[in-house]
Amino acid sequence: MTDLTRELEVLGPDDVHVFFFHTSQIAGDPLVRACEALLTDEEKARRARYIFDKNKLEYLATRTLARTTLSRYARVAPEAWRFTPNQYGRPEISGPDGAPRLRFNLSNTVKLVACAVSLDRDVGIDVEDSTRSGETVAIADRFFSDQETKELRALPASRQHRRFFEYWTLKEAYIKARGMGLALPLDGFSFLLGREDRDPRDGRGPRVGIAIDPKLEDDAATWEFEQFSPDADHFAAVAVRKRGGAGARVTIRRVDLSVDRGAVSASASAWASASAPGGSPGAG
Numbered sequence: 524m525t526d527l528t529r530e531l532e533v534l535g536p537d538d539v540h541v542f543f544f545h546t547s548q549i550a551g552d553p554l555v556r557a558c559e560a561l562l563t564d565e566e567k568a569r570r571a572r573y574i575f576d577k578n579k580l581e582y583l584a585t586r587t588l589a590r591t592t593l594s595r596y597a598r599v600a601p602e603a604w605r606f607t608p609n610q611y612g613r614p615e616i617s618g619p620d621g622a623p624r625l626r627f628n629l630s631n632t633v634k635l636v637a638c639a640v641s642l643d644r645d646v647g648i649d650v651e652d653s654t655r656s657g658e659t660v661a662i663a664d665r666f667f668s669d670q671e672t673k674e675l676r677a678l679p680a681s682r683q684h685r686r687f688f689e690y691w692t693l694k695e696a697y698i699k700a701r702g703m704g705l706a707l708p709l710d711g712f713s714f715l716l717g718r719e720d721r722d723p724r725d726g727r728g729p730r731v732g733i734a735i736d737p738k739l740e741d742d743a744a745t746w747e748f749e750q751f752s753p754d755a756d757h758f759a760a761v762a763v764r765k766r767g768g769a770g771a772r773v774t775i776r777r778v779d780l781s782v783d784r785g786a787v788s789a790s791a792s793a794w795a796s797a798s799a800p801g802g803s804p805g806a807g
């Protein structure tokens with residue numbers, strides 16, 4: 524059973540905490556069984572419907588990450604959380620009664636899953652496996668804004684792959700933070716990358732800007748974005764809505780799963796505070 528007397532972690536109003544782990548961690552009977560025990564009957568049924576084992580594992584990993592992450596901040600057992608999707612499919616917390624106003628967003632790939640959590644702030648996260656095959660610039664023509672496609676095409680071929688995934692993850696993180704997914708037109712907003720100016724807070728990377736078409740009814744100035752590479756194969760981006768002009772403090776941690784008296788234990792160690800993709804991870 525989960526220890527509900529443990530110390531809770533603090534999530535301040537300006538904090539966004541990001542957690543990730545590699546799905547390959549869920550191996551061996553005791554851990555697999557402990558993770559399965561966190562799922563509701565409905566989740567177990569959904570997992571069973573996946574044909575391939577790799578997708579079953581991805582689903583189990585995502586549920587495990589979401590539930591153990593939320594339980595860091597509330598005296599709620601990981602298996603007790605209940606979720607209801609909004610009209611666009613984004614899960615939000617719907618139980619148990621009295622749970623704090625946590626917001627979270629999930630992203631999963633076959634090899635890696637990630638979860639961003641905040642206190643009552645719009646937040647979205649996207650992770651992509653950059654090793655998968657596909658004609659990147661051709662895809663950009665279909666999904667990116669004209670400005671983004673133009674900037675991408677103007678780059679030397681050697682830089683296009685990385686830039687493509689930067690755009691992709693940022694665009695997905697934004698539409699996920701809005702909670703609307705592909706109901707938002709992907710060419711209705713443009714990311715402004717590669718600018719020379721540095722973030723005055725700590726100079727850790729080029730600032731990411733966004734321009735939003737008025738028809739999307741959103742204020743570009745209220746958003747900020749972080750990018751990071753959980754490993755050499757994956758790109759990730761986080762979108763956070765500022766509150767009252769206050770910027771967000773994004774911290775990233777890698778989760779290590781183990782089994783403790785039959786229950787999942789999810790310890791987390793510091794990754795980087797936030798670094799541009801390709802940047803080296805910080806010490807833990």
Ligand SMILES: CC(C)(COP(=O)(O)OP(=O)(O)OC[C@H]1O[C@@H](n2cnc3c(N)ncnc32)[C@H](O)[C@@H]1OP(=O)(O)O)[C@@H](O)C(=O)NCCC(=O)NCCS
Binds near residue numbers: 613631650666690700
């Ligand atoms: C569903 C969508 C919100 C994200 O899809 P995705 O990038 O394939 O998947 P991710 O792993 O990043 O995110 C999936 C998770 O996001 C959450 N999610 C679902 N709908 C969401 C929504 N409307 N808003 C925010 N999050 C949502 C869910 O938790 C989901 O995981 P779950 O079903 O296991 O609970 C949507 O943007 C989509 O279908 N994208 C397809 C990719 C694409 O064509 N992109 C165009 C190029 S930029």
